[in-house]
Amino acid sequence: xxxxxxxxxxxxxxxxxxxxxxxxxxxxxxxxxxxxxxxxxxxxxxxxxxxxxxxxxxxxxxxxxxxxxxxxxxxxxxxxxxxxxxxxxxxxxxx
Numbered sequence: 001x002x003x004x005x006x007x008x009x010x011x012x013x014x015x016x017x018x019x020x021x022x023x024x025x026x027x028x029x030x031x032x033x034x035x036x037x038x039x040x041x042x043x044x045x046x047x048x049x050x051x052x053x054x055x056x057x058x059x060x061x062x063x064x065x066x067x068x069x070x071x072x073x074x075x076x077x078x079x080x081x082x083x084x085x086x087x088x089x090x091x092x093x094x095x
Contacts, residue, residue, distance in 0.1 A: 003031040 003011075008028040012019040019027055070076075073086060082089040 001035055003028045003035065007031075 005024045005028055008024050008031055009019065011031070012024075012027065077083040077086070077088070080088050
C-alpha cells in the first residue's frame with residue numbers, strides 16, 4: 001500500500017493537523033515508511049508464540065486485602081494546626 005499526497009492531506013485533516021502543501025510529500029514519505037515497517041512485521045512467523053506483557057517472566061506480589069483504619073491517627077494529626085479529641089479542629093464558618 002502506498003500513500004499519495006491526497007491521502008496524506010486527508011489523514012492530516014482527520015487528525016486536525018495543519019500541514020502546508022509543501023510539507024505533504026515528506027508526510028506521505030513518512031507514512032509510507034511506517035507502512036513498510038508494518039509490512040515487515042507482518043512477514044514474521046509468530047505461530048506458537050504466546051503473547052507477553054513483559055520480557056521477564058514475573059508475577060505481582062499479592063497481599064491480603066483487609067480493611068483497617070491505618071492505625072496512624074497520631075501521625076496524621078501531628079501535622080494539624082489544631083487537633084482536639086482525635087479530630088481536626090477547624091474554625092466555625094457558619095453563624
